[in-house]
Amino acid sequence: MGVATLALDTSSAISVAVVDGDVVLARDSVFAPRGHAELLAPMIRDVLARAGVGLLGDVGGAGIGGAGIGSIVVGTGPAPFTGLRVGLVTARTLALAWGVPVRGVCSLDALGAAHGAAHEGAVTVVADARRREVYWARYEGGERVEGPAVSLPSDVPAGAGAVVGRGAALYPEVFGEAPPESAWHPDPAWLARIAARRLGRERLATGGLVMGEPATGGGDLGVDPLYLRRPDVHGTPPS
Amino acid sequence: MDPLVLGIESTCDETGVALVRGLDLLGEAVASSMEEHARFGGIIPEVASRAHLEEMIPTIEAALGSACMDLRDVDAIAVASGPGLVGSLTVGVAAAKALALALDRPLYGVNHVVGHVAVDELVHGPFPERFLALVVSGGHSSLLMVDDIATGVRELGQTLDDAAGEAFDKVGRLLGLPYPGGPHVDRLARGGDPTAIAFPRGLTAPKDFAKYPYDFSFSGLKTAVARWIEACVDDGREVPAADVAASFAAAVADVLVTKTLRACDDHGVDTVVIGGGFSANSQLRELAASRCEAAGITVRIPPIRYCTDNGAMIAALGSAAVRRGVPPSDLGIGVDSAMPLGVPVA
Ligand SMILES: [Zn+2]
Numbered sequence: 189m190g191v192a193t194l195a196l197d198t199s200s201a202i203s204v205a206v207v208d209g210d211v212v213l214a215r216d217s218v219f220a221p222r223g224h225a226e227l228l229a230p231m232i233r234d235v236l237a238r239a240g241v242g243l244l245g246d247v248g249g250a251g252i253g254g255a256g257i258g259s260i261v262v263g264t265g266p267a268p269f270t271g272l273r274v275g276l277v278t279a280r281t282l283a284l285a286w287g288v289p290v291r292g293v294c295s296l297d298a299l300g301a302a303h304g305a306a307h308e309g310a311v312t313v314v315a316d317a318r319r320r321e322v323y324w325a326r327y328e329g330g331e332r333v334e335g336p337a338v339s340l341p342s343d344v345p346a347g348a349g350a351v352v353g354r355g356a357a358l359y360p361e362v363f364g365e366a367p368p369e370s371a372w373h374p375d376p377a378w379l380a381r382i383a384a385r386r387l388g389r390e391r392l393a394t395g396g397l398v399m400g401e402p403a404t405g406g407g408d409l410g411v412d413p414l415y416l417r418r419p420d421v422h423g424t425p426p427s
Numbered sequence: 428m429d430p431l432v433l434g435i436e437s438t439c440d441e442t443g444v445a446l447v448r449g450l451d452l453l454g455e456a457v458a459s460s461m462e463e464h465a466r467f468g469g470i471i472p473e474v475a476s477r478a479h480l481e482e483m484i485p486t487i488e489a490a491l492g493s494a495c496m497d498l499r500d501v502d503a504i505a506v507a508s509g510p511g512l513v514g515s516l517t518v519g520v521a522a523a524k525a526l527a528l529a530l531d532r533p534l535y536g537v538n539h540v541v542g543h544v545a546v547d548e549l550v551h552g553p554f555p556e557r558f559l560a561l562v563v564s565g566g567h568s569s570l571l572m573v574d575d576i577a578t579g580v581r582e583l584g585q586t587l588d589d590a591a592g593e594a595f596d597k598v599g600r601l602l603g604l605p606y607p608g609g610p611h612v613d614r615l616a617r618g619g620d621p622t623a624i625a626f627p628r629g630l631t632a633p634k635d636f637a638k639y640p641y642d643f644s645f646s647g648l649k650t651a652v653a654r655w656i657e658a659c660v661d662d663g664r665e666v667p668a669a670d671v672a673a674s675f676a677a678a679v680a681d682v683l684v685t686k687t688l689r690a691c692d693d694h695g696v697d698t699v700v701i702g703g704g705f706s707a708n709s710q711l712r713e714l715a716a717s718r719c720e721a722a723g724i725t726v727r728i729p730p731i732r733y734c735t736d737n738g739a740m741i742a743a744l745g746s747a748a749v750r751r752g753v754p755p756s757d758l759g760i761g762v763d764s765a766m767p768l769g770v771p772v773a
Binding site for chain 2: 232274
């Protein structure tokens with residue numbers, strides 16, 4: 189086995205995948221809006237085990253990477269805050285402990301790219317932002333051309349093309365017939381694919397990137413959360 | 428050699444990480460978002476949670492750096508899994524689980540309030556067989572009977588309304604002082620006469636004492652202070668702020684110490700540990716020292732930097748749990764914002 193990537197997303201469902209290139213070695217996903225703190229870590233442990241990436245009792249300097257995981261990819265939202273932070277702090281901490289790089293990708297991009305791979309034309313990805321609002325972004329040929337943004341469902345620009353994401357299923361009066369459930373939540377395997385593609389592009393542009401250099405800040409692959417909203421300083425915070 | 432425990436604290440506005448081996452604190456780091464909250468006059472949970480996410484990795488690295496250690500040296504992970512703010516707790520618990528998972532080390536979800544007591548063992552050495560603990564802060568005011576810090580903690584009483592530190596913040600606001608009011612009221616009180624105004628001592632009348640021997644109530648006191656200031660203003664008199672602060676602080680310290688000594692007497696205990704951010708209060712420290720000495724009771728209060736929230740208190744409790752052979756927590760534990768105090772380890 190080569191050097192695999194652990195990818196996770198907590199923007200909608202709690203989802204974990206281990207991928208090696210284009211091959212998904214193992215994956216799991218559960219929709220549990222209040223369950224992130226409890227469920228994510230055991231799910232990662234189980235998915236790693238199923239992927240054949242054993243947990244090394246004594247993590248050496250090369251990290252677990254020597255035998256399996258060589259990088260981590262995490263969805264950076266936009267998403268309700270508490271669940272999103274569970275994914276981000278987990279990815280960052282695993283990367284620190286294993287000594288491997290961690291890269292972030294806008295979670296909506298996974299749905300945009302997955303749709304773009306199978307269908308022609310534009311697509312709008314809509315996710316639940318709670319408080320009767322949605323997060324959304326628009327894609328053409330799998331690439332984001334507008335967003336991510338947060339707004340009322342009725343204020344999402346009604347472009348041509350399909351609408352996917354769980355947010356679309358929540359507001360059929362605005363977005364019409366609900367998309368199939370398979371197009372509700374971001375797939376972390378797609379996040380890993382997008383990160384690899386962007387990293388390749390960056391390497392071409394910079395003439396080679398030093399491996400093992402954690403991409404923790406800024407840039408296309410940074411792991412800062414896409415909150416898109418200021419903290420609520422008056423009532424109770426959302427999520 | 429005792430195992431090396433890494434402790435993570437994130438229950439409120441402080442991100443704390445520390446490394447403890449046995450009773451030795453080997454390294455620590457703490458970051459606070461209090462400055463961001465001060466302008467709002469209170470803790471904003473979402474602001475605190477965002478700060479925890481940004482500070483977690485730098486704080487872990489700083490704590491390891493201060494101990495000249497590597498994550499590979501860590502034998503167990505402890506984290507405060509309650510009580511506290513859900514959003515804040517969640518960041519620390521998720522980070523702790525990731526460390527436990529990545530390093531394949533046991534995880535201990537521990538009680539933050541009990542941690543305020545446990546930290547004293549790092550400062551003043553091993554605890555006696557049995558002792559009483561008074562934990563006072565902006566969020567808690569509890570009297571605990573401790574037979575074993577890792578396995579035998581029982582809550583005797585707690586506040587029925589406001590925490591002691593919370594009452595100080597509210598009186599600070601009444602006196603026009605900045606948030607958080609505790610240290611400002613304390614400073615002002617030092618220049619006043621603590622006997623100038625006879626403010627009520629909540630739940631100390633004989634009937635209340637019988638019914639709530641170890642519980643506290645500070646909301647009546649806070650209301651009495653507000654009324655007294657109002658009457659002063661209505662009469663056109665200048666409010667003697669220093670005397671109000673001193674008399675108020677005296678009432679709070681009096682109730683806390685009286686009830687603690689009563690509990691010592693009832694339970695035949697001769698040692699008291701006082702912890703929590705409010706134990707920085709000078710009247711409480713002085714009154715506890717003098718009355719405990721008169722009663723032949725040993726009082727232990729950690730230095731102020733270990734009274735406020737920090738990682739050392741969590742690592743200390745984790746270290747005690749590991750040494751006592753307490754079974755580790757499951758990787759599936761959640762956060763418990765209202766964790767009961769009888770549970771040192773979840
Ligand atoms: Zn505290």
